[in-house]
Amino acid sequence: MPRELQILGACPLDCPDTCSWVVTVRDGEAVKMRGNPDQPYTRGALCVKVNRYLEQTRSPERVLHPLRRVGPKGSGEFERISWDEALQEISIRLRAIVDEHGGEAIWPYVGTGSLGYLQGCEGIAGRRFWNVLGASRHRLNICAAAGNEGLRQVNGTPGGMDPEDFAHSKLILLWGTNTLTSGHHLWKFVQEARAAGAHVVAIDPVRTRTAEQADEHLPIRPGTDTALALGLLHVVLAEGAQDDDYLARHTEGWESFREEILRHPPARVAEITGLPEEDVRALGLRLARTRPTGIRATMGIQRHAGGGATLRALAAIPAVTGDWRHPGGGLAYSTSGHIHLDIDTRDDLLARPVRTLTMTRLASELDESVKCLWVYAANPMASSPDQNRIREKLLREDLFTVVMEQFPTDTADYADIVLPATMQTEHMDLHAGYGHMYLLWNEPATAPAGECLSTTETFRRLARHMGLTEPSLYDSDLELAEQLLSSGHPSLEGITLDRLRKEGWVRLNVPRPFLPFAEGFPTPSGRLRFPQGPAYVPPHTATASRERYPLALVTPAPHTFLNTTFGNNPELLRRSGGPRVTVNPQDAAARGLAAGQRVRVFNEHGAFEAEVEISERVRPGVAASTKGHWRKLSPGGAAVNAVVGERDADLGRGAVYHDNLVEIAPL
Structure with a gap:
């Protein structure tokens, strides 16, 4: 009889879920991999990508020798040594x-x-x-530098909510995050909250898989999230829904920041974000009246010129509303700030x-x-x-x-x-x-x-x-x-x-539920530090000339690759359908583009080829093309980062993958 072992392991890839897995080994060969059913976050499920991990380890393309x-x-010409x-x-x-x-x-x-x-x-x-x-x-x-630095400036740490506590939320803002593609295990806790009556809002320039499943989708202009955060808080103040006790006990710089909020009424915010004023006001009212509100933001939201400012503004919301007092309230960006290993x-x-x-x-x-x-x-x-x-x-x-x-x-x-x-x-x-x-x-x-x-x-x-x-x-x-x-x-x-x-x-040896900032923050004063001065830093796409390159390009994660990992997997490549660029019907008509047509996406940095998809999943003036395709496996020998500029965000020298202007033309 063959000897069979169950080996416990963990996914190493750049995903917030870091799944626990179980590998079945028979006679020294790994024959099966599954999500660990006993781990409370993984709960037995892996993603569509990692489900092919063992297949990837056996790929004939593996580099096996120096x-x-x-x-x-x-x-790519080498000899074995x-x-x-x-x-x-x-x-x-x-x-x-x-x-x-x-x-x-x-x-x-x-x-x-x-x-x-x-x-x-x-x-x-x-x-x-x-x-x-x-x-x-x-x-x-x-990956996360601008947002990390923004949160350090305000909260003293990038750490925030335990994502499992979204199960207790009554309002969930999935802000600039495509949960069902990039960290789908969180969805279980979102669904638990939903079953108890929670309202789920997706704020994203693209109507993603997650946005389609949300109760509400706000198709914001890329990089204008800070303005929306200020506009929502403007409504909270108008309703008198701020938590004055929490503000007095656990924050500093409130009066100055309050003046900044008042400079961003819903009408002005609507002009900046491209959202209807009534939608800004309606979500502001919902935020004012719903405790607890949990905000989930991941790394894509801060990959533009004002990325650090965006996370500072999002961090301010639960401080103004007092949501940090409540299980299911607060902001979850990265739990890495709660990890205290000795990295010597x-x-x-x-x-x-x-x-x-x-x-x-x-x-x-x-x-x-x-x-x-x-x-x-x-x-x-x-x-x-x-x-x-x-x-x-x-x-x-x-x-x-x-x-x-x-x-x-x-x-x-x-x-x-x-x-x-x-x-x-x-x-x-x-x-x-x-x-x-x-x-x-x-x-x-x-x-x-x-x-x-x-x-x-x-x-x-x-x-x-x-x-x-x-x-x-x-x-x-x-x-x-x-x-x-x-x-x-x-x-x-x-x-x-x-x-x-x-x-x-x-x-980790922390309470459940975890309320990291209910009684203060890891800053020198023990208080949250509201940003001072102008809070909104506009994206490059809002300030640069659009005469030559009129479309704002965002490059979100695909469902089939993780960054460029699995970019050479034959089945996942097939499922990806190859490089695509999605444009709004208005922009397609203005350029004479037809669905399925091969196009050239270009700017001053370079160009890549893609198949055009025409859809209202993106708003006019925005184009979307997923990252992760290998250059040498792409048509024309170029991939999406050929048109991404080498610029820095406002904080942490973060990357600006979602803050570039392009034009699209038929090949």
């Missing part, structure tokens, strides 16, 4: 770069391909190694301060001063802004590029050395969801495929090959996990590595 480039950069050959060549090149140019000539470029605290971007993942070499720091700002990257190993290079500025900052680009858990050729300029920089012959990868991605094609990386079922890792209140452990279910190595093991071997003597570079994965859990924070009380490995997941 590779050395033999063709021109970008050709041994790990010893790869490590030897890398060691020689890194030593030469450090000796001649200094460690800052190395850019370790890590992305959100894994959110693991061991193997991915959230924790240690090679940082000690780079500190020993004195490499440049990497600012990982591609050993910055003391740096001999001197070093520069910081910014992830979303790869096109401009990958200049002659960078002699080595080391990419892991990232596919910037497809995911980062300004694709055409990035390609020009990656073609530099004097740039030594190493890519740690599972598949031959757009970025891997430009590497000098490709190192084979394990997938989640093949290594151990520690995870914390940014959309729930649990820590999760991922136990490897199978041996690594081919000669693949985990991120931690790759850096251990490279350190040994280079003769580095710092002891912490050789800590095992279990030792690193023990260190992460040793912060002593009360939220980790009772959570041990042994317990995590046995149970697979443990809820």
